[in-house]
Amino acid sequence: MDKTSSKVSGSNFKVGDTVPEATLLNESGQKVTLSSFWQQKPTLFAFIRHYG
Amino acid sequence: MRQQYPAIQSLGLQLVAVGMGDPTQAVAFKRSRNITFPLLSDTSQRVYNSYGLGAINGQRELQSGSVGAIFGEVLKGNFGGIPVGDISQLGGTFLIDQQGIARYVHRDISTSDYPSMSELIGAARKVGTSSKPS
Numbered sequence: 001m002d003k004t005s006s007k008v009s010g011s012n013f014k015v016g017d018t019v020p021e022a023t024l025l026n027e028s029g030q031k032v033t034l035s036s037f038w039q040q041k042p043t044l045f046a047f048i049r050h051y052g
Numbered sequence: 053m054r055q056q057y058p059a060i061q062s063l064g065l066q067l068v069a070v071g072m073g074d075p076t077q078a079v080a081f082k083r084s085r086n087i088t089f090p091l092l093s094d095t096s097q098r099v100y101n102s103y104g105l106g107a108i109n110g111q112r113e114l115q116s117g118s119v120g121a122i123f124g125e126v127l128k129g130n131f132g133g134i135p136v137g138d139i140s141q142l143g144g145t146f147l148i149d150q151q152g153i154a155r156y157v158h159r160d161i162s163t164s165d166y167p168s169m170s171e172l173i174g175a176a177r178k179v180g181t182s183s184k185p186s
Contacts, residue, residue: 016153051073
């Protein structure tokens with residue numbers, strides 16, 4: 001697949017688009033990239049609402 | 053999603069949650085709800101935004117009936133705890149394959165909007181067959 005094509009990682013990506021990369025903190029406070037998850041195994045990301 | 057976790061795992065996927073609390077809050081929340089999958093921290097909501105997740109829209113809430121539902125819960129005393137994170141931030145569910153391609157996308161449009169499990173499972177099954185381990 002041509003990575004320079006128009007399937008860029010805009011915030012309104014849809015099925016078939018490349019997703020944006022992102023870095024978050026894990027529970028130990030370490031930086032982790034979202035790609036580190038999906039590269040090892042297809043991953044379901046559930047963005048949750050406020051908790052409590 | 054927690055109830056669906058075993059089914060999700062059996063489809064060959066991993067489940068990762070993203071929340072707005074910091075790592076300490078995430079650990080406490082996981083413990084309180086017996087959550088075993090990772091819960092990452094996006095305190096600035098930067099990633100929520102980059103994934104196109106929006107804010108609560110009052111009109112959509114009224115239309116979906118969730119305002120009445122929330123009042124009902126408050127009256128029953130089911131609103132324990134202090135909210136962690138922006139209470140107007142809506143959530144979403146994304147299935148991403150090993151090439152970084154979105155295979156299922158659901159962005160909640162209101163607080164009572166949920167992803168369709170049947171669509172999600174359908175997408176997960178297709179990912180499972182196309183990304184065979186080498």
